[in-house]
Amino acid sequence: MFSQLMSMVLTEDFLFSIIRITAPILFAALGAVVAEKAGVTNIGLEGTMMISALLGMLVSYWTQSWVLGVLMAVLVGILLGLMMGFFNLKLKTDIILAGIAVNMLGGGGTIFLLNMLVHMKGNTGSLSSANILIPTINIPLIDRIPVLRSLLSGHSVLTYVAFLSVLLVWILLYRTSLGLNIRAVGENANAASSVGVSVNKIRYIAIGISGAFAGLGGAFMSMYYSQGWNSGMVAGRGFIALAAQAMGRGEPVGAMLSSLLFGLAQALKNKVTGLTGLASYNYLVASIPYIVTIVGLVIYAASTIRRAKRHRKASEEK
Amino acid sequence: MKDKRMTLFNFVRGAAAILISLAVGTVFIFLTFALAEKHYTFGECLENTGEALRYMLIGPLFKKTGDFNTMGLFQILAAMIPITFTGLATCVMFSANQFNLAGEGSVMAGGFVAALCGIYLKMNTGLHAVVCIVVAAAVCALIMLIPALLKVKLGASEMVTSLMMNYVIMYVVLHFLNVHFADRSKGSTQTFPFAATSKIGEIIPNGSKLTWGFVIAMVFVVLTALFMYRTRWGYAIRMIGANQSFAKYSGMKVGGTIVLSQVVGGMLAGMGGGIEVMGRFNTFLWKELPGYGWTGVTIAILAKNNPIFVPLAAFFIAYLNKGCSLMSTYCNVPSEMIDIIQAAIFLFFAAEQFLSGYRQKLVVKNTRADLMKTAEGRKA
Numbered sequence: 001m002f003s004q005l006m007s008m009v010l011t012e013d014f015l016f017s018i019i020r021i022t023a024p025i026l027f028a029a030l031g032a033v034v035a036e037k038a039g040v041t042n043i044g045l046e047g048t049m050m051i052s053a054l055l056g057m058l059v060s061y062w063t064q065s066w067v068l069g070v071l072m073a074v075l076v077g078i079l080l081g082l083m084m085g086f087f088n089l090k091l092k093t094d095i096i097l098a099g100i101a102v103n104m105l106g107g108g109g110t111i112f113l114l115n116m117l118v119h120m121k122g123n124t125g126s127l128s129s130a131n132i133l134i135p136t137i138n139i140p141l142i143d144r145i146p147v148l149r150s151l152l153s154g155h156s157v158l159t160y161v162a163f164l165s166v167l168l169v170w171i172l173l174y175r176t177s178l179g180l181n182i183r184a185v186g187e188n189a190n191a192a193s194s195v196g197v198s199v200n201k202i203r204y205i206a207i208g209i210s211g212a213f214a215g216l217g218g219a220f221m222s223m224y225y226s227q228g229w230n231s232g233m234v235a236g237r238g239f240i241a242l243a244a245q246a247m248g249r250g251e252p253v254g255a256m257l258s259s260l261l262f263g264l265a266q267a268l269k270n271k272v273t274g275l276t277g278l279a280s281y282n283y284l285v286a287s288i289p290y291i292v293t294i295v296g297l298v299i300y301a302a303s304t305i306r307r308a309k310r311h312r313k314a315s316e317e318k
Numbered sequence: 319m320k321d322k323r324m325t326l327f328n329f330v331r332g333a334a335a336i337l338i339s340l341a342v343g344t345v346f347i348f349l350t351f352a353l354a355e356k357h358y359t360f361g362e363c364l365e366n367t368g369e370a371l372r373y374m375l376i377g378p379l380f381k382k383t384g385d386f387n388t389m390g391l392f393q394i395l396a397a398m399i400p401i402t403f404t405g406l407a408t409c410v411m412f413s414a415n416q417f418n419l420a421g422e423g424s425v426m427a428g429g430f431v432a433a434l435c436g437i438y439l440k441m442n443t444g445l446h447a448v449v450c451i452v453v454a455a456a457v458c459a460l461i462m463l464i465p466a467l468l469k470v471k472l473g474a475s476e477m478v479t480s481l482m483m484n485y486v487i488m489y490v491v492l493h494f495l496n497v498h499f500a501d502r503s504k505g506s507t508q509t510f511p512f513a514a515t516s517k518i519g520e521i522i523p524n525g526s527k528l529t530w531g532f533v534i535a536m537v538f539v540v541l542t543a544l545f546m547y548r549t550r551w552g553y554a555i556r557m558i559g560a561n562q563s564f565a566k567y568s569g570m571k572v573g574g575t576i577v578l579s580q581v582v583g584g585m586l587a588g589m590g591g592g593i594e595v596m597g598r599f600n601t602f603l604w605k606e607l608p609g610y611g612w613t614g615v616t617i618a619i620l621a622k623n624n625p626i627f628v629p630l631a632a633f634f635i636a637y638l639n640k641g642c643s644l645m646s647t648y649c650n651v652p653s654e655m656i657d658i659i660q661a662a663i664f665l666f667f668a669a670e671q672f673l674s675g676y677r678q679k680l681v682v683k684n685t686r687a688d689l690m691k692t693a694e695g696r697k698a
Contacts, residue, residue: 041477087665090671091665091670091671092670093666093668093669093670096417097619097664097665097668098664098665098668100419100612100664101662101664101665102661104612104657104661104664105658108655108656108658109654109658109661111652111654112346112657112658115350115652115654116346117353235485236482236485239481239482242475242477242478242481243478243482246475246478280496281493281497284490286489287485287486287489287490290483290485290486291482291486293478293482294479294483297474297478297479298468298472301472302472304473305473
């Protein structure tokens with residue numbers, strides 16, 4: 001059984017699937033990073049992904065253009081982000097509650113919308129076709145190198161966007177004045193405000209960007225990963241992204257690494273589920289990604305505390 | 319006088335939030351008809367919307383003939399049982415500012431554990447049901463120790479851990495249900511039936527599922543309210559929620575209290591799950607998270623984290639839920655409408671600044687009146 005598993009894991013196919021599975025989590029995790037840097041906990045990522053996945057998918061079906069579908073998903077993400085921002089910043093609804101509201105819309109509201117717009121129940125089934133899915137790109141030369149090709153070639157356009165976004169978010173946060181403002185607002189809103197930064201404006205922008213990333217993640221799910229929308233599709237990826245953000249110390253690169261870890265857990269789960277002889281453990285195996293998330297958070301939290309202690313000790317010795 | 323006006327203002331504000339939420343719902347109901355496969359005229363759409371609203375808002379308690387629907391009332395009261403418990407659980411946890419969202423998983427775990435006790439233990443009628451519920455509550459209290467201790471000892475976000483735990487609990491329960499405890503003679507996945515001794519009976523045997531669980535729920539509303547407002551633990555929980563640093567520097571045991579609030583929350587949610595399963599069903603057959611945990615959050619918000627208002631909020635949500643399912647049966651508007659309305663309630667009801675301009679005016683007016691009074695008093 002173990003050797004069977006090893007032979008399945010040590011394949012290029014497996015590497016490919018890790019990258020594929022990581023991408024949507026990475027999008028949402030980057031969304032969480034940008035929001036958290038501005039001091040906003042965006043727990044609504046999950047619902048945002050669901051809603052933008054549905055509307056992106058439907059727009060691509062109506063227009064028969066995947067580009068318009070993705071743009072729609074991003075737009076929906078931004079609008080939902082701004083809506084959360086409006087309620088949190090203007091009307092002072094707790095940001096967690098605003099996020100839960102968005103998640104409720106993502107859970108039941110999407111089923112309602114689906115019925116309202118195309119009169120279908122629970123999934124979009126027959127609506128998607130090959131021409132409106134997000135296309136994949138084969139990179140010449142690299143697609144002939146073993147191992148490397150499954151990491152770098154043949155992925156969907158959005159997969160490349162996801163990993164490029166890590167760099168973009170880093171540049172945004174550390175090399176632009178907007179990023180400086182975002183970090184200042186998150187670090188100490190009063191101090192930022194006292195030097196003339198409009199805290200609310202920055203937070204609106206940050207949560208809007210956060211929503212846009214969740215929208216991309218949603219588009220990836222419905223227009224590439226699942227090839228259609230269904231009600232159980234996102235399955236906690238928005239929440240896992242929050243954990244990835246926390247584990248990645250709120251930094252884009254760290255979030256990418258922890259997203260990859262969760263991608264690995266999920267890919268492993270998919271592989272093990274397919275193994276004969278383990279069929280009776282399918283449900284337990286399905287919980288692996290979530291357990292890995294909890295364990296990851298614990299290890300991260302414990303290491304932070306140990307580092308803080310060591311730091312204190314070092315400064316005392318001085 | 320001043321307080322009365324503010325109470326009235328708070329009442330009006332809550333009513334306005336609910337009205338807006340229902341208005342949002344109405345817009346979506348109208349759109350459902352406007353975009354329906356069958357092409358309705360504008361007039362027909364309005365008429366259908368009116369009909370759907372009638373089912374949603376009046377339908378649960380009044381029949382089409384205008385007669386009072388007693389059975390409907392019983393069913394609504396029955397539906398209040400699990401969400402009263404999750405509402406109470408959320409009140410306790412949110413009061414301590416702990417955004418623990420594992421109420422959802424606790425309900426499922428509690429229901430499953432209670433079901434197993436109901437099937438495999440042999441006991442006398444009455445005692446058996448009590449044991450089932452107590453075990454369910456204890457198991458869920460233990461489960462909640464995980465996010466609570468991780469928060470207190472390591473500073474890991476209880477929100478993220480609890481969200482992940484919901485999924486873990488669901489899959490673990492499904493594993494044991496499918497692999498170890500399934501009744502293979504049945505077409506769908508379910509356990510063997512509970513022993514008759516463990517069933518929680520109906521108050522009036524009329525098929526409404528209004529069991530003695532309702533009475534237990536109301537008792538726990540009072541107990542939780544007493545706990546929160548008449549014991550030092552409840553005081554500590556509320557103090558930590560209001561200002562954790564202040565509580566810490568005034569010598570309260572912050573860590574212990576945070577753990578306590580979540581353990582109590584888990585206990586209540588698990589109890590709710592157990593009572594629901596042992597009262598409503600004959601076997602355990604949940605195949606996904608039942609959703610009562612999230613409804614509990616809505617209820618806690620409506621009740622402003624005050625246990626005494628939980629039954630009122632639970633009644634409102636149960637009523638609306640019934641209305642939405644009637645609307646979906648008779649008017650073909652999906653019952654998921656309830657989620658849209660709940661989301662709107664979340665946003666507006668919890669909005670501190672909603673109608674704040676009006677409150678400001680009220681405060682100014684009150685202060686002026688007070689100043690006038692003192693001035694007059696001085697003259698005299």
